[in-house]
Amino acid sequence: MPRNGPTDQKVVVIGAGMGGLASALELSARGFEVEVVERLPGPGGKMRQVAAGDAQVDGGPTILTMRWVFEDLLRAVGSRLEDHVSMTPLEVLGRNAWDYGDRGQSLDMFADPKRTEEAIGDFAGAAEAKGYRNLLADSERTFRALDHTFMQASRPSMPGLIRRAGPSILRTKPFDTMWSVLGKYFRDPRLHQLFGRYSVYCGSSPYHATAVLMLMLHVEQSGVWSVDGGMHALARGLAALAESRGVTFHYGRGVKTIEVSGGRATGVRLDDDSRIEADAVVFNGEVNALASGLLGPEVTGAVPPVPQRARSLSLLAVTMNARAEGFPLSRHNVFYGADYKGEFRDIFERNRLPAEPTTYICAQDRMDGTDQDAAPSGAERLLLLINAPPTGDTASPSLDRAEIDACLHRSHALLERCGLTVHPDPDSVTITSPREFEHLFPASGGSLYGRASHGWQASFTRPGARTKVPGLYVAGGSVHPGPGIPMATLSGRQAASSILTDLRSTSRSPRVVMAGGMSTA
Structure with missing residues (x-):
């Protein structure tokens, strides 16, 4: 009617x-x-949230940007964000650690880019600090060029994008891979891994993702918030x-x-x-x-x-209550292995769980790891994420429980080499694999980011x-x-x-x- x-x-x-x-x-x-x-x-x-014993743990996205x-x-519908949700800005955006033997150290990214630049200088030298400064400036220019012309535009095309933004859009390096462009800013392989991880936010490999995704550095440095509750x-x-x-x-x-x-x-x-x-x-x-x-x-x-070949990453997501000892966790933490290229080759070419899995941990009872942010005295809520192939709709044995357990064992070994030991309460652990994500989001194969x-x-x-x-x-x-x-x-x-x-x-x-x-x- x-x-x-x-x-x-x-x-x-x-x-x-x-x-x-x-x-x-x-x-x-x-x-x-x-x-x-x-x-x-x-x-x-x-x-989503996942039960971990008597607690609820965020089992999906954990980082809020672009407030x-x-x-x-909310303004467009006649309301205010602060009337419906409470957020706290983080001082430490993320804590990073590497399994590089004697070179293995931790590096914090701060909300204040000057502090980040100083931390990178102390970590890897003045030349790498300058590379960060240059990358941050280029990232902001990329974001400004694409904000209204692409992200807030309805289904743009490359010719249309060039018409709106002008030929300067080509300076965002859309035809280069993120990994190749990072080599123009950094020599230290650890910093390659750190900034290459922005491609993972879109479920992609830094070796194949467009360098345009470096705009996420500007987005993150513009603020990361913790949502109360x-x-x-x-x-x-x-x-x-x-x-x-x-x-x-x-x-x-x-x-x-x-x-x-x-x-x-x-x-x-x-x-x-x-x-x-x-x-x-x-x-x-x-x-x-x-x-x-x-x-x-x-x-x-x-x-x-x-x-299937165009799908983005899936994940192994593990929620738990656990005691964390040794490494001083912040709210957001990433632990890197030595074979980064092998990790993405395993996932996208071999369709299997990675032999050296980069491991992300969100410690949800911590704010930002500053001196004023004391670690919980007992068990705390943790979310552990490992990149996985988007093959949850296949019968591939690479996602059988034995393979998942072996991958998690390799992940915990990496954490221990970086100084962190995790003691989970076995009754609180929930593992969500690509097969469960396929069930939650049908026809995705467990892929969580579309293409x-x-x-x-x-x-x-x-x-x-x-x-x-x-x-x-x-x-x-x-x-x-x-x-x-x-x-x-x-x-x-x-x-x-x-x-x-x-x-x-x-x-x-x-x-x-x-x-x-x-x-x-």
Whole structure:
């Protein structure tokens, strides 16, 4: 049945991850009736919590950057971020350690770039400190060049990007790999590893990822925050705000099919065969689920499929309560082995768990490792992450329990060589492998970042908010502008903006437009 205006138009959002929450907030603020269907028991998607004994541990993203993205969203819907979630800026952004024998040391990255530069100078010499200073300046220029022209633009192309940003965009080195470009700044292999890790934030190998990803250095140096109550509190806060604005949430409910009539998405059929009719549908999930037919045959052509060879990294995620002894943990810690290239060859070429796994630990009961931040006296909540191949939908024996246990053993051996011993409470340990991630996020193979950012064309192959099926839109970390909490949030706003534009012509009533945000006319 046709609807008369924005207050009579309805949108159903599939998935209560950050992209879905952003879309729901934006659309409800502009007068749409919004219903959100989420098959998990609560909001957040990949920003999930896992039980560890009596405690809850963040089992997904742990680093919050680009705070302004969330402030802009809340401002656009007439609210304030600080009214819904409390955040604390970190002084120590991350603590890094290497298994390099006599050369093995730890290096802190600070919120104050001057302190970071001094720390790098003490760690590796004046020339490397100068390299950091130059890289930081180039990273900021790259971010400024791409912020509005790419990240906040709807599905850009390289020719369009050059038109908007000018030929200077080529100075961001889109055709070079991150690893090759890092060699122009640093000679110390440890610093290669440290700054090459920014590619992992997009689920990619530094040996194949575009050097444009170095903009993440500027993003991180612009601020890293700890969310009080854990990262999941951000999702809970946004969901509570949306609910207070009239958005209806259906948790623990799955979508069987997206319904299409007259060539247009007209609603969804749930797993109990009930239906929700709508003028538009936002799918906030792994886009390959559409292409693979999991949401029905009529939407398989909505977006192109993601072949296995193009998938980004998966993870071994281990949550636990444990006693940590020896190495002085900060909140965010990375422990590197000596064979970095071998790690990514194992994952992307051999489809197996790495022989020398870089290991990330988030110590969630610590703030930033400063002298004032005392270590817990007993057990503490830890999340341990190891890069893994995105083959959770295959029968590969490389993900059998014996292989997982062997990889974790190698990881703990690396930690001990770096001075850290972890004593977990066995009853509190939960291991999430690529196979479990495939179950949580179907058609992903366990990949957690959509397509890998390998090569300059990769960023332009992610679908934009609009699909080939009118009335069906996509959001989340597997679509433009990319993975990560801020990017997924931007994608949700872009989906809402596209709906506002596309449905405006069918509305016979004046549209309500609030000040601010990307959806402002």
